Amino acid sequence: MDILLSGQLLLATLVLGSVYALVAMGLNLIYGTMRLLNVAHGELVMIGAYVAFWAFTWANISPLISLFAAMALTAGLGWATYRFLVRGMLASGQVMQRIEANSLLIFFGLSIILQNLVSLAFTANERAYAYLDQVVRFGDISIGADRLVILAISLAVSLAAILFFRYSMTGLAMRALIEQREAAALVGIERDRVSQLVFVLGFALAGLAGALISMTEQISPFSGFPFTIAAFVVIILGGLGNLYGGLIGAFLLAAIEVYGVALTSSAYRSILVYGVFIAVLLWRPQGLLGGKRLS
Amino acid sequence: MKSRSNWTRRLALTAALALPLAWTAGVQAAEPVKIGYAIAQTGPFAPIADSQIKAYQLWAKQIEEQGGLDVAGEKRPIEFVVYDDQSDFGKIPGIYEKLITDDEVDLLLAPWGTPFHFAVAGVLERYSFPMVGNTAASVQLRDLAPGNIWFPTSAIPDRIAEELVKLLEAEGVTSVAVNTLQLPFSQEVKTFLIPALQKAGIEILVDEEYAPGTRDMTATLTMIKRTQPDGILALAYPPDAITYMNQARELDVTAPVQLILIGPSASFFRDMFGADLDGVMTVGHWSPQKSDWAKAKPFYDAYVAMHGERPDYLDSALAYTSLEILQQAVAKVGLDKDKLRETIAGETFDTINGPVRFDGVENAETPTMLLQIQGDNLEIVWPPGEATQPVKEKAPWSQ
Numbered sequence: 001m002d003i004l005l006s007g008q009l010l011l012a013t014l015v016l017g018s019v020y021a022l023v024a025m026g027l028n029l030i031y032g033t034m035r036l037l038n039v040a041h042g043e044l045v046m047i048g049a050y051v052a053f054w055a056f057t058w059a060n061i062s063p064l065i066s067l068f069a070a071m072a073l074t075a076g077l078g079w080a081t082y083r084f085l086v087r088g089m090l091a092s093g094q095v096m097q098r099i100e101a102n103s104l105l106i107f108f109g110l111s112i113i114l115q116n117l118v119s120l121a122f123t124a125n126e127r128a129y130a131y132l133d134q135v136v137r138f139g140d141i142s143i144g145a146d147r148l149v150i151l152a153i154s155l156a157v158s159l160a161a162i163l164f165f166r167y168s169m170t171g172l173a174m175r176a177l178i179e180q181r182e183a184a185a186l187v188g189i190e191r192d193r194v195s196q197l198v199f200v201l202g203f204a205l206a207g208l209a210g211a212l213i214s215m216t217e218q219i220s221p222f223s224g225f226p227f228t229i230a231a232f233v234v235i236i237l238g239g240l241g242n243l244y245g246g247l248i249g250a251f252l253l254a255a256i257e258v259y260g261v262a263l264t265s266s267a268y269r270s271i272l273v274y275g276v277f278i279a280v281l282l283w284r285p286q287g288l289l290g291g292k293r294l295s
Numbered sequence: 296m297k298s299r300s301n302w303t304r305r306l307a308l309t310a311a312l313a314l315p316l317a318w319t320a321g322v323q324a325a326e327p328v329k330i331g332y333a334i335a336q337t338g339p340f341a342p343i344a345d346s347q348i349k350a351y352q353l354w355a356k357q358i359e360e361q362g363g364l365d366v367a368g369e370k371r372p373i374e375f376v377v378y379d380d381q382s383d384f385g386k387i388p389g390i391y392e393k394l395i396t397d398d399e400v401d402l403l404l405a406p407w408g409t410p411f412h413f414a415v416a417g418v419l420e421r422y423s424f425p426m427v428g429n430t431a432a433s434v435q436l437r438d439l440a441p442g443n444i445w446f447p448t449s450a451i452p453d454r455i456a457e458e459l460v461k462l463l464e465a466e467g468v469t470s471v472a473v474n475t476l477q478l479p480f481s482q483e484v485k486t487f488l489i490p491a492l493q494k495a496g497i498e499i500l501v502d503e504e505y506a507p508g509t510r511d512m513t514a515t516l517t518m519i520k521r522t523q524p525d526g527i528l529a530l531a532y533p534p535d536a537i538t539y540m541n542q543a544r545e546l547d548v549t550a551p552v553q554l555i556l557i558g559p560s561a562s563f564f565r566d567m568f569g570a571d572l573d574g575v576m577t578v579g580h581w582s583p584q585k586s587d588w589a590k591a592k593p594f595y596d597a598y599v600a601m602h603g604e605r606p607d608y609l610d611s612a613l614a615y616t617s618l619e620i621l622q623q624a625v626a627k628v629g630l631d632k633d634k635l636r637e638t639i640a641g642e643t644f645d646t647i648n649g650p651v652r653f654d655g656v657e658n659a660e661t662p663t664m665l666l667q668i669q670g671d672n673l674e675i676v677w678p679p680g681e682a683t684q685p686v687k688e689k690a691p692w693s694q
Contacts, residue, residue, distance in 0.1 A: 220342035262514035266505035
């Protein structure tokens, strides 16, 4: 049982939770503001990872620099997706349920197109590189420098996001759109402009997550899907559209994976994760913080 | 009239000139040999199947450079008919049936993976169409009726377990930790490994399993570190093998013998871990370092030259071996299915993996081997009679 008090487990939980939080944040933003189910979210993570991989392999550019290129590329994709695929659908006056269903189909198609475009461009081969792979020690606790950097950047971005949504006008406008989409327009919020910005920001966050994850995992055109699943579990646990809930969901999922396994056995990981997931949904179908959006 | 007469004469002259040309062209351009296969080009297995596709592509390029495929003495061009099975083995029977009946291919190549081979076996049986398999490994392969499918692999789970325990005994290993992914191949290896370890008197200090998608092994590796086994047997696939490598290094989990079931033989794995892989063992039965297999190194060099990366020592090597077997059989007896079946079943073939001969569906010639990364090479270290290098201890993790 003394293993439960180990700082190593706590650090492992923080690293895993911060990755889940970063991956889920962009997905949550888009769902929260527009009720659009972006099942192509993992593919944006994958594209961010490819940008970092090729920048490092071809030009020896650090992923800590190329992550800006990854964010720019995926942000551009977000802009294009909103302008050409989503905007018309939102403006068509369809009922929200139909928009959710249609967005699922649109993003499913986008997911397949992105997977296959990357596969055509670079083959389906798995790729990986080593960067910042030395081990850092703090007393009895040790961690790879790459994972430590991922933790630091993910926590910094999460903190920046909290401050952005609490104090900036644009962030407040996004929150208004999440909480009261119709009423937001009445108080002068340009829904179209804010929605576009949400797409750009949500996609860029996915690209950032991908660039960071590429330091520790192998990538392929089809490696994005598990991140889509993880992100959906996180945001459903926390409460769809609730950004704070997403953060709690991410660290809860990580704690279940790390401490749950330590208490029982790694064989029970899936049972524990999905058991808690189902239990939360039975207890609070709206998620842990669902219904208390962002406040 | 004069004009018409001139036209008639011109047409007759043109036809007279064209006919011999057409006849010559007909003789020179022999009908292509149609070769069909389906493989995962999209979906979760596409990244793993890529090294098999690249072996097929290399072979096709070499055949073209040789002026065509030798079909019982006649050189003919080849034409691939390829379908994407979308990583869904449920689609395989329909695709292979289409290849045989609709596309009317002359030869078939194997899809990627064990369940895909099982899925195609029934179709081969129904149409009596022989095919040399490659990237499949399970004791259940032996349950398939021999005659239309053969497997050049010697990495069968029961044999892997047997040879691995022999290696552990030879290295003086008295205790191990076993960490197993919950997927069929790794589970099958474990099924045979645990009793073999117990029979050999090797103490199992940790015996854990984990589900696919596991992203953290801190708890299990901490437990392994505390028990200090002589050997760590990570029965893993590439994604979790990466997690094992990253976190074992972080936690400085040391043991003189460390084996990862699948992963280290893939090209990207060495790009990621470099010197940290020195001394890590894996499953496989091919290496370009094997000097008495004359074709092994040329295959390695040609693959690297064409694709700019190392072949997978299991999948690429097995895929190319299956093509060599088919090529040699076709050169001897042509495309007749009965003669091909008889030849593949009865002959010994000279391949990049040394001589290969089948007994039933299994390769009866190639021993089950274990590989170890030593420096920049993947060496055969077991059994001693086949070894390209002796076993060495796992080097300390870089810190």
